Every structure is written in C-alpha cells, then in structure tokens.
Amino acid sequence: MRRGPWLWATSLAVYAFLYLPLLIVVIYSFNDSRLNAEWVGFTWHWYDTLLHDEAMLGAAGNSLFIALVSSLVATALGTMAGIAMHHYKLRLLTFMVLTPVAMPEILLGVSLLLFFIQALNLTLGMLSIILAHITFSIGFVAVIVRARLAGMDESIFEAARDLGASPWETFRYVTFPLILPGVVAGGLMAFTLSIDDFVITFFTAGVGVSTLPLHIYSMIKIAVTPEVNAMSTLLMLLTLTMIVLASRFAPDVLKGKE
Amino acid sequence: MAQLEIRNVTRRFGDFVAVNDVSLSIEAGEFFTLLGPSGCGKTTILRMIAGFDLPDAGQILLDGKDLADTPAEKRPIHTVFQSYALFPHMTVAQNIAFPLRMARRPATEIENMTREILEQVYLTDKASAYPHELSGGQKQRVALARGLVNRPRLLLLDEPLGALDAKLREEMQIDLINLQRDVGVTFVFVTHAQVEALALSHRIAVMDQGKVEQVDEPAKLYGLPKTRFVADFIGHINQLEAQVVESAHGHLRLAVDGLGEIIAPPLKDAAVGTKGVFAIRPEQVRIGVHGEMEELKNHFSGVVHNLLYRGEVSVYKVELANGAIIEALLPNSAPGRAELFKVGDAVKLGWRHDAGMFLRD
Numbered sequence: 001m002r003r004g005p006w007l008w009a010t011s012l013a014v015y016a017f018l019y020l021p022l023l024i025v026v027i028y029s030f031n032d033s034r035l036n037a038e039w040v041g042f043t044w045h046w047y048d049t050l051l052h053d054e055a056m057l058g059a060a061g062n063s064l065f066i067a068l069v070s071s072l073v074a075t076a077l078g079t080m081a082g083i084a085m086h087h088y089k090l091r092l093l094t095f096m097v098l099t100p101v102a103m104p105e106i107l108l109g110v111s112l113l114l115f116f117i118q119a120l121n122l123t124l125g126m127l128s129i130i131l132a133h134i135t136f137s138i139g140f141v142a143v144i145v146r147a148r149l150a151g152m153d154e155s156i157f158e159a160a161r162d163l164g165a166s167p168w169e170t171f172r173y174v175t176f177p178l179i180l181p182g183v184v185a186g187g188l189m190a191f192t193l194s195i196d197d198f199v200i201t202f203f204t205a206g207v208g209v210s211t212l213p214l215h216i217y218s219m220i221k222i223a224v225t226p227e228v229n230a231m232s233t234l235l236m237l238l239t240l241t242m243i244v245l246a247s248r249f250a251p252d253v254l255k256g257k258e
Numbered sequence: 259m260a261q262l263e264i265r266n267v268t269r270r271f272g273d274f275v276a277v278n279d280v281s282l283s284i285e286a287g288e289f290f291t292l293l294g295p296s297g298c299g300k301t302t303i304l305r306m307i308a309g310f311d312l313p314d315a316g317q318i319l320l321d322g323k324d325l326a327d328t329p330a331e332k333r334p335i336h337t338v339f340q341s342y343a344l345f346p347h348m349t350v351a352q353n354i355a356f357p358l359r360m361a362r363r364p365a366t367e368i369e370n371m372t373r374e375i376l377e378q379v380y381l382t383d384k385a386s387a388y389p390h391e392l393s394g395g396q397k398q399r400v401a402l403a404r405g406l407v408n409r410p411r412l413l414l415l416d417e418p419l420g421a422l423d424a425k426l427r428e429e430m431q432i433d434l435i436n437l438q439r440d441v442g443v444t445f446v447f448v449t450h451a452q453v454e455a456l457a458l459s460h461r462i463a464v465m466d467q468g469k470v471e472q473v474d475e476p477a478k479l480y481g482l483p484k485t486r487f488v489a490d491f492i493g494h495i496n497q498l499e500a501q502v503v504e505s506a507h508g509h510l511r512l513a514v515d516g517l518g519e520i521i522a523p524p525l526k527d528a529a530v531g532t533k534g535v536f537a538i539r540p541e542q543v544r545i546g547v548h549g550e551m552e553e554l555k556n557h558f559s560g561v562v563h564n565l566l567y568r569g570e571v572s573v574y575k576v577e578l579a580n581g582a583i584i585e586a587l588l589p590n591s592a593p594g595r596a597e598l599f600k601v602g603d604a605v606k607l608g609w610r611h612d613a614g615m616f617l618r619d
Contacts, residue, residue, distance in 0.1 A: 155343040156344075156346075158310055159339060159343035159345075161310075162335075163331075163336060163360060163405075164331050164408075165356075
C-alpha cells in the first residue's frame, strides 16, 4: 500500500519531537563554546574536563555501584516473584509486586524516606539508595520473567519431575535455563532504571552521597554547561546499550512477540 | 500379583467426581488402554499413577507397594505427554539422557544407553538437533525414547498420537506395538480414539463418567460389549428397542415394536419382560433382494433410505417397517461399481440367529 505524504509528515514530526532535544544535547557536547547558544566549532574539551572533574567522577562511581548492586539483588528477588506470580496465580500477589511499578515516583520517594528514617532509624546514604532502587526494580524484573514463563508449555516442568528431577533440579536444569533470557533482560532493565533515577534517589540520598543525576541537577541549578551535555551524552549511550542488550535477550518483552 | 493395582480409587474436584471408585489391575508387559470420551476420568487416573495428583480415596499399588507417599520424581514410572513436553533448550540426545542424568548414572553408561535407544527409534542422525527442528513424528519418537531409556516399570502415554495426521498416526501405531514388544515395558495408554485403542491394546478399559464400564480384550469388547455405552462407543452398532418374550437355554426371543420377533443369542438371567436393546454390528447385517434371506431366522423388509460410498465398503441405511434405520455394510469387491442398490429400492435385511446381542437397560 502506498503511504500518503501526511502519514510521513506526521511521523517525522513525532520523531523530531522525541529525538531533537536529545540530538541537541549530543551536538552541543562537542561545541567549542561555554554557551549553549551557537555552534562555534568541534572539540573534545568538555569530555576532557569531565574526566578530571573529581565530584562528577565520584557521583558516576556511586551511580554505577548502586546500579550494579541494586540490579543484582532486584534480579534475584524479581525472578522469584515472577515465578511465584506465574505458579500460584494469586491476584493479590501480582497486585503487590506490581504496585511499586505503577506508583508515582514522588510518592514512593516520600514514603521510603519516612520509612527509612522513622521505622528503620536508618542514616540516609548509600544503603538507603540501594534499598530504594531494589524496591522499584523488583516489579519490572518480575513482569519480564513472568511474560517469559507465560508462553511456555506447563507440561515441560511436569515432564522434568516425571523423569526423576527433584523440585530443585527441575529449577536448575529446566526452568532457569528457559527463563534466563528474561532474567538477563530484567537485570539490564533494573540497571538502566537505577542509573538514571532522580526522584526517588533525591528523597533517599541524604546529604553525604551524590549520584550522577543528582550531581547533574545540582550543576544546572547554576548553569547548563557543555560539561553537563557531555555527561548526558555518555549516560544516554550507556542506557541505549542496555536497552539494545535487553531487547536482544528478551525480544518477546520489548517487541511484543518472539 | 498384578504389576499395577488400582483399588477403589476416587478423585473429586469440588462437586465433580472425576474418578468414581475405579479398580483395575494391569499385568507386567501389558499394553493397557484407558478409553473413553473427554472428561471420563482417564487422564485423571493417568496423572494419579504418575504422581501429579493424589486419590481422595483408594490406593494405587506398584508391585504390591502403595505409591501414596512416593513423589512423582521417585516413581519408576515415566509419561509421554500429549504435547511431548520436550525440553526446548536441550538437543535430542540431551533430552533422552535427562532421566539417566537425574538417576546419577555414570557418564559412559549414559552415552551408551542414549545411543542404543536413538538407534531403536531411528533418530541417530538427529542426536544433536533441537526439538524445534524436528517433525511431529520425530518429536513423538524422542518423547518415547526419553520415557523408555532408563527402563521404567511403567510407561504412561497421554494421547500421544493425537497431534499427528492420519497417515503418520497409523505408522506410529505399528512402531508403538513393535517398540513395546521389544522393550517389554508395561504401557498404559490413554485415548479417546477407539480405532487406536483396538489396534494397539492387549486389554482396554472403557470408561464413562468416572466409572469403568468394561475391561476386556479388543475383540471381546467389540464383539461382546456388556453395556449400551460400550456397544455404542466402540465402532458402529445398530440398536432396536426390544423386550424379552422367551428366555431359553440356546436363544432369546425378543419382541420389537412394529417389527415382530428377533431370535438372539442367549443372555444369562434375562427374564421374560426385561426391557433393553437388541444391538448388531452393520457388518453382521446382510442385505439382498426380495426372496433372499429366507433361510435366516431374522429377516425383514425395508427400503434403502440412504447410502454412503466409502471406497472399500458401502454403507446402506435401510428403513424398516417400524421406522427404525438399520445400517448394513457391503464390501465393494467389484471395482468401479459404487452401489448395488439405489435409494428407494425395496430390499431384504437378515442376520443369523447367533449374531448381535441383547443389552439390558
């Protein structure tokens, strides 16, 4: 079928709306000027500044550490939750696992802050951020793992038991290898969510610890320097890589079908 | 002692009684079939033997030992699932080696046993293929090999031929018979297809609504059904409402409304006045022109109401004087000729006095 010029125009406009701002950030990160106003010339200068900015590097290190730890823990817990949701078909369970996913971030941030301070009497810092990130990531991992299980023939797991595998061996040799792509995709998703989270981190970080998004925010309160553009570009690259990897491992989750 | 004994087993799901006080005993080396319409409880029985489900009452004994406390993975019983349930992430050889690995057999033994059974099911060249690369018939054979490789006491087969096309199904039936004879493992086969059950089994248990109607050899089941359900479920059968008017030593005399009397084989304890049906297979009914059939004790006039040309035979549906329709089969041994009689032809029907049977209500 021949597509009309209007369809082309509309879709171009939508894509422009989505990606032009990102493109501008990327372009100005290479701009040889302090101002984000006009194009002067190409430079690697801002990336070089970035590499020597102690505060920025510290924040980046924190972010990577938090993302790594929280995504690993969330993957383990989320996988268990996904299997449980599939196996027991309890509505309440599904509801409870998925609520943090749908909850407004600001609400989750405030309630976690109150919970950590008043209920746990925890000093805010690295640990509180990691716990918060685990909390909102579990649901995402669980959904992806469950989607993976939903398409499978239930008798495969019965067959494993039938042929002499204990419940643990059934998980180890049959269930886990089959859901592994979903588990990996879920983990990458959790990593991505953690590394660029701002709202919840803002509430649970306290004073001592900063992460990349927090640090960038504090910098642009003064001015949007090209250094922020450079950092944003790198972050964008990392996130994109994660998404591409995730879609490789679980095409059924991100594309709708395998 | 029977190898597998099912004693008074009952299984309920809420108010629904899926299996109702069933007792069966299956001998070692037997090809035993549970046959019945869907929902008759045959699959529930299979799942209880495998250990995926437990009876609410009664016992299941293997070699005299109650299985109630043995979980599925500890029972020397394997299942071939309707969907085959092959592990999609393992090759054919890995699938087949799985039960051996779980049984902690030494590696060389696993390798040898896997190779042997692969040869037996003609899949040696597919050893390193994945299940999605196989045809339906090949998947079926992998599932069989996987179920048989470590010589279980019992192999359960849940409608394993259901997903295959007609031609392949017939080939697989022959393969199944040969395989079962070669390995000597007891097979318990579940199906709703009576043709399959008759072709494969040593003995068949016909089930309906959670109960066993009759357990018998295929030929006995077909030729001498004991209940109306069995007569009707296995093959085609003509039925005429009848009442006993004389119960002698050598025969029964039955009255059929609007038709007259039928001489039928004797039935124990069939008192005069007992109501039921006279049932006779289409191939036992002869069809001819006026003046024929006189030598037979049972002969009636009718009109050809319908006919079906089926290739090897033609089925004539003949309407009798009382409006009942009786089917008769005629083999088409004269090639190129589809019909000996036409719709509307007046014909004679007849059958021997020792053919058919009386089935009580």
